[in-house]
Amino acid sequence: MAILVTGGAGFIGSHTCVELLNAGYEIIVVDNLINSKPEVIQKIKQITQRDFKFYQADLLNRSELEAIFESNTIDAVIHFAGLKAVGESVEIPLRYYHNNVSGTIILCETMAHYNVKRMVFSSSATIYGDPQSVPIKEDFPLSTTNPYGSTKLMIENILQDLYLSDKEWSISLLRYFNPIGAHKSGLIGEDPKGIPNNLMPYIVRVASGKLETLSIFGNDYPTIDGTGVRDYIHVVDLSLGHLDALKKIMLTKGINSYNLGTGKGYSVLEVIRAFEISTGQKVNSKITHRRPGDIAECYADPSKAKIELGWTASRDLYEMCLDAWKFAKQQ
Ligand code: NAD
Ligand code: UD1
Secondary structure, eight states: OEEEEETTTSHHHHHHHHHHHHTTOEEEEEEOOTTSOTHHHHHHHHHHTOOOEEEEOOTTOHHHHHHHHHTSOEEEEEEOOSOOOHHHHHHSHHHHIIIIIIHHHHHHHHHHHTTOOEEEEEEEGGGBOSOSSSSBOTTSOOBOSSHHHHHHHHHHHHHHHHHHHOTTOEEEEEEEOEEEOOOTTSSSOOOOSSSOOSHHHHHHHHHTTSSSOEEEEOSOSSSSSSSOEEOEEEHHHHHHHHHHHHHHHHHOOEEEEEEESOSOOEEHHHHHHHHHHHHOOOOOEEEEOOOTTOOSEEOBOOHHHHHHHOOOOOOOHHHHHHHHHHHHHTO
């Protein structure tokens, strides 16, 4: 049984490949390396001491994708491949819609052609927009504020329609909250190109002296200390959620969405403090204005994933900070 992992060289994909290999699955990875490095493939093999096929290919290239399905027996697809930078998606929306939405359509058409109808899809908590209350449940209203988020919501809708048209499909829509941390080995982790947009990658660059000061985007939100609250989840816990979702789609048909979060929110100041305590590193920071489009609070009610997938996150914020730092030190 082989699992095709699209975007398997990326941050979440690489960690999921490790967990799949550790659990004994055979995997095949396809990634065009637009936002990842070829060394990651070697690192996955080094961590797991397992071999697998890697194709440097673009989902938009139908013939390349078909060749992969033609020459392998694929049982299910875990679909991570996509562009994910919110700001960039506002600047070049067509590229985002084409890459994420068209890429997924080509993937689904190819899967249907080869009678592979099981998929785990990387969705995002961003499709809850500015939620009316927290914790967020899967049946909350959905809305988006930027092209990146819209691609995720469109893909969820496309997959819903696909299932309605053909009940042989089995699809899991995993709505991630804020993945951070890295593998314990320090060999794989999050290494964004250029200046990071997200909190933890920025913190580690300030701690390592590569950037001077972290800007805290606003301290006047209606939260515990005025700074934004998010549900940070260790990337290994998130990856393990994919294995549980995979088990479910192998056994049942249908389409279901699941929040993958810890259910606990932390403010920006709490994250900085946890990082400083766990790593012993100082993080220079200053309060600046709010980032446009940011919301005050966002955290999951993950009980559906617990009940239906048997999944819960177990790694705490200190472990997330320590593992992110261990990886960052090796870059
Ligand atoms: P990432 O950029 O590290 O990984 C995505 C991978 O997909 C990259 O290796 C990239 O090279 C590849 N890729 C992109 N377009 C491709 C294409 N057309 N063909 C082949 N490969 C392609 O991102 P990540 O953080 O690992 O995120 C994985 C998925 O999870 C994405 O779909 C992302 O939108 C989603 N997601 C991420 C977060 C987060 O905070 N990291 C949160 C919610 C959802
Ligand atoms: C980001 C994405 C969102 C995605 C989510 C999960 C943006 C605008 N949104 O949201 O689409 O679904 O990640 O990966 O990129 N912060 C600072 N200073 C910084 C960076 C962040 O104070 O330099 C604050 C933010 O205001 C926020 C918190 O830290 O309160 C987390 O920010 P970030 O890591 O960017 O994640 P999200 O805003 O949740």
